[in-house]
Amino acid sequence: xxxxxxxxxxSALLNAPYFAWAALFIIIPLAVVLFYxxxxxxxxxxxxxxxxxKDYGGVILRSLLYSVVATAITFLIAYPFxxxxxxxxxxxxxxxxxxxxxxxxxxxxxxTYCLSALMDGxxxxxxxxxxxxxxxxxxxxxxxxxxxxxxxxYLPYMILPIYxxxxxxxxxxxxxxxxxxxxxxxxxxxxxxxxxxxGIVSGIIMVFVPSVSTFxxxxxxxxxxxxxxxxxxxxxxxxxxNNLPVAAALSAVLMAIILVSMLILNRFTExxxxxxxxx
Amino acid sequence: xxxxxxxxxxxxTLSFDGEKILDSLDLSVRDGEFVTFLGRSGCxxxxxxxxxxxxxxxxxxxxxFDGVRINDxxxxxxxxxxxxxxxxxxxxxxxxENVAFGLRVSKTPKNEIDPKxxxxxxxxxLEGYEKRKVTNLSGGQQQRVAIARALVNRxxxxxxxxxxxxxxxKLRKDMxxxxxxxQRETGITFIFVTHDQEEALSMSDxxxxxxxxxxQQIGTPVDxxxxxxxxxxxxxIGESNIIDGVMNRDDTVTFAGHTFTCVDEGFEKDEPVxxxxxxxxxxxxxxxxxxxxxxxTQATFKGDYYELIVDVKGFKWMVQTTDAYREGQxxxxxxxxxxxxxxxxxxxxxxxxxxxxxxxxxDEDPEAEDE
Numbered sequence: 001x002x003x004x005x006x007x008x009x010x011s012a013l014l015n016a017p018y019f020a021w022a023a024l025f026i027i028i029p030l031a032v033v034l035f036y037x038x039x040x041x042x043x044x045x046x047x048x049x050x051x052x053x054k055d056y057g058g059v060i061l062r063s064l065l066y067s068v069v070a071t072a073i074t075f076l077i078a079y080p081f082x083x084x085x086x087x088x089x090x091x092x093x094x095x096x097x098x099x100x101x102x103x104x105x106x107x108x109x110x111x112t113y114c115l116s117a118l119m120d121g122x123x124x125x126x127x128x129x130x131x132x133x134x135x136x137x138x139x140x141x142x143x144x145x146x147x148x149x150x151x152x153x154y155l156p157y158m159i160l161p162i163y164x165x166x167x168x169x170x171x172x173x174x175x176x177x178x179x180x181x182x183x184x185x186x187x188x189x190x191x192x193x194x195x196x197x198x199g200i201v202s203g204i205i206m207v208f209v210p211s212v213s214t215f216x217x218x219x220x221x222x223x224x225x226x227x228x229x230x231x232x233x234x235x236x237x238x239x240x241x242n243n244l245p246v247a248a249a250l251s252a253v254l255m256a257i258i259l260v261s262m263l264i265l266n267r268f269t270e271x272x273x274x275x276x277x278x279x
Numbered sequence: 280x281x282x283x284x285x286x287x288x289x290x291x292t293l294s295f296d297g298e299k300i301l302d303s304l305d306l307s308v309r310d311g312e313f314v315t316f317l318g319r320s321g322c323x324x325x326x327x328x329x330x331x332x333x334x335x336x337x338x339x340x341x342x343x344f345d346g347v348r349i350n351d352x353x354x355x356x357x358x359x360x361x362x363x364x365x366x367x368x369x370x371x372x373x374x375x376e377n378v379a380f381g382l383r384v385s386k387t388p389k390n391e392i393d394p395k396x397x398x399x400x401x402x403x404x405l406e407g408y409e410k411r412k413v414t415n416l417s418g419g420q421q422q423r424v425a426i427a428r429a430l431v432n433r434x435x436x437x438x439x440x441x442x443x444x445x446x447x448x449k450l451r452k453d454m455x456x457x458x459x460x461x462q463r464e465t466g467i468t469f470i471f472v473t474h475d476q477e478e479a480l481s482m483s484d485x486x487x488x489x490x491x492x493x494x495q496q497i498g499t500p501v502d503x504x505x506x507x508x509x510x511x512x513x514x515x516i517g518e519s520n521i522i523d524g525v526m527n528r529d530d531t532v533t534f535a536g537h538t539f540t541c542v543d544e545g546f547e548k549d550e551p552v553x554x555x556x557x558x559x560x561x562x563x564x565x566x567x568x569x570x571x572x573x574x575x576t577q578a579t580f581k582g583d584y585y586e587l588i589v590d591v592k593g594f595k596w597m598v599q600t601t602d603a604y605r606e607g608q609x610x611x612x613x614x615x616x617x618x619x620x621x622x623x624x625x626x627x628x629x630x631x632x633x634x635x636x637x638x639x640x641x642d643e644d645p646e647a648e649d650e
Contacts, residue, residue, distance in 0.1 A: 170367065172363050172364075172365060173367050175332075175334055175354070175361070175363070175367065176367040176368075176369070177369075178333075178334075178353070178355045179332060179354050179355070179359075179360055179361045179429075180355075180360065180380050180381040180384055180428070180429075180432065181355045181381055181384040181385050181432070182355055182384050183353075183355055186384060190380070190383075190384065194371040195370070195371055
C-alpha cells in the first residue's frame with residue numbers, strides 16, 4: 001500500500017487500547033529491564049553488569065546448546081507425526097489434534113513435577129523396572145532428563161504450526177507431484193517440505209524461544225551442571241542475592257539471543273507470501 | 280502406428296460408499312486421438328480419467344496401457360500426465376521450475392532440461408515468463424504453464440480434467456484452438472473431460488458421451504450429433520425435439536398424428552420409438568400445406584435466428600428459423616426424410632425433448648465445477 005493513511009480520530013480511538021496495553025505491559029517493562037541492566041544500584045549508568053556476565057558464558061552457551069538440541073528433537077518428532085496425521089481421515093485427525101493440545105491445558109510446572117515423580121530414582125518407572133527384575137535406570141538429574149523435559153513440554157508448539165500448514169496443502173498439488181513422477185519420498189522433498197517451511201519456522205520459534213529461557217525444568221530434572229539462563233536469572237532475583245541489575249543484564253542478553261535467532265529464521269520465509277511468522 | 284489402442288478399459292466398475300460411479304465401462308482410445316469424455320456433473324467422466332491417471336483403482340475390470348495391464352501401477356510410474364481442473368501449479372516454484380519439475384524428478388541431465396523447458400514455453404507462448412511467480416499469472420497463463428509442465432515429459436497420453444472451465448468465454452475459445460493445435464503438433468493422445476457439448480464437438484476426433492456411470496455413445500462429433508443413440512444423447516448434444524412415434528416399417532414412421540417418410544431401417548414392425556427432430560431441420564410452410572399444424576406460443580429473437588416454441592397437438596416443439604413469426608400464429612410444419620432421426624426406446628425415453636417448460640435460464644449450466 002503506497003497510499004498514505006490519513007489520520008482519523010476514529011481509528012486513533014480504536015487503536016488507543018492496543019497502544020496503551022503495549023506501552024504498559026511491553027514497552028515500559030522492557031525499558032525497566034534495560035535500565036537495570038545498564039545501571040548500578042544507585043541509578044548511575046554502567047557497563048559493569050554486562051561485563052560481569054562473562055563469568056556466565058558457559059551457562060549461556062549451554063542454554064543455547066540445550067535449546068537447539070531440544071528444538072531439533074521436537075522437529076524430528078513433530079514433522080513425521082504431522083505427516084501421518086494429515087493422511088488420516090478427518091475424524092481421526094480431530095482426535096489426534098485433541099491429544100496434541102490436551103497437555104497444553106495443564107500447567108508446565110505440574111507436568112514437570114509429575115514427570116519427575118515418574119522418572120525419579122525411586123519413581124514409578126524405576127519401581128516397575130525393579131519389579132520385573134531389570135534394575136534401576138538413571139532417568140533423572142542428568143542432561144538427557146532436561147532435554148526430555150523440554151521436548152515433552154514444548155512438542156505441541158512444534159506440531160500445531162506444522163500440522164496447520166501441512167493440512168492446508170491442496171491435495172491436487174500432491175496428485176500433480178505423483179503425476180509428474182514423484183514417489184512418496186521425492187514428493188515430500190520437492191513439494192510438501194518447501195510448502196511447509198513457514199510452519200516449520202513458526203514451530204522452531206515457538207519451541208526455541210521458551211526453550212532458551214527455560215527454568216524449573218532444568219532445575220528440577222537436571223543434574224548440578226545443567227542449570228540454564230532461566231535458572232540463573234531466577235537465582236539472581238530470588239534468594240539472598242536480590243541482584244536485579246545482573247538479572248536484568250542476563251535478561252537483556254537472552255532477548256538479544258532470541259531476537260537474532262528470529263531474524264535469522266525469518267530469512268527462510270522472506271520470499272513466501274504469508275510466510276513471515278511472528279515479528 | 281496410429282491405429283493401435285493406447286488405452287483400453289475393460290469392464291471397469293467402481294463404487295463409492297455403495298454407490299456405483301462407473302458401471303462395467305468398456306472403452307478403447309487409439310494412439311494420437313483427441314478423445315473427449317462428455318457428460319453432466321457426476322456422470323463418471325472425471326472418475327474414468329482418474330482411473331487412467333492412476334489416482335483411483337477400479338473395483339472390477341482392467342485398465343490396459345499399450346496392451347499392458349496397469350491396474351496396480353502407481354501414477355508416478357505411468358507415462359500419462361494430467362492437467363488438473365485448477366492447474367495445481369506449485370506455488371513455491373516459478374514458471375520455469377514448474378515446467379522443469381518432471382524433468383528434475385526423472386533426473387534428466389541438466390544440459391538437456393534447459394532446451395526442453397524453453398521449447399515448451401515457446402510452444403505455449405510463454406517465453407519471457409520464466410522467472411515469474413505462478414501465483415501472479417492470469418488464469419490463461421496458468422493454464423499454459425500447466426500444459427507445458429505436463430507436455431515437457433513427453434507423455435504418451437495427456438489427460439485434461441475440465442481445463443477450460445475456470446476461463447472466461449473468450450479465453451476458452453482461444454484455448455480450444457490452442458489445445459487442438461498443440462495436440463496436432465505433438466501427436467500426443469489427448470483425453471479431455473468436459474461438460475460443455477460445444478467444446479466437445481469442436482475439438483474432438485471422438486466423443487464419448489457418459490451418463491449414470493455408463494457410456495451412452497461413442498462416435499465422431501458429426502455422428503453423435505446426427506445419429507444420437509438415445510434420448511439422453513439427443514438432448515444433451517444440441518437442441519432436440521424428442522417425440523413418441525411408431526415405426527410402421529422400414530423408412531416409415533408415424534408421430535404427431537402424421538405418417539412420415541424417413542431413412543431409418545432395422546426396426547421391428549410397429550416398434551414404439553423416439554423420434555428426434557433438430558430445431559434447425561424443421562421447414563415452416565403455410566398451415567394448409569403442412570404435414571402437421573402447430574401454434575406458435577413463444578417467439579424469441581436470437582440475433583441470427585428466431586427461436587419458436589410451437590404447440591403441436593399438446594407437445595411443444597422448438598423450431599429455429601431465420602424468418603420472423605409472431606406469437607399466436609398457426610403454421611404448417613414439413614420435414615424432409617433425412618431430417619427425421621429414429622431411435623430405439625431407452626431408459627431415458629420421456630425424460631427429455633419436450634419444450635413445454637423450457638426457459639433459457641434452465642439451459643445454462645449452473646455449475647462449471649465437477650464431481
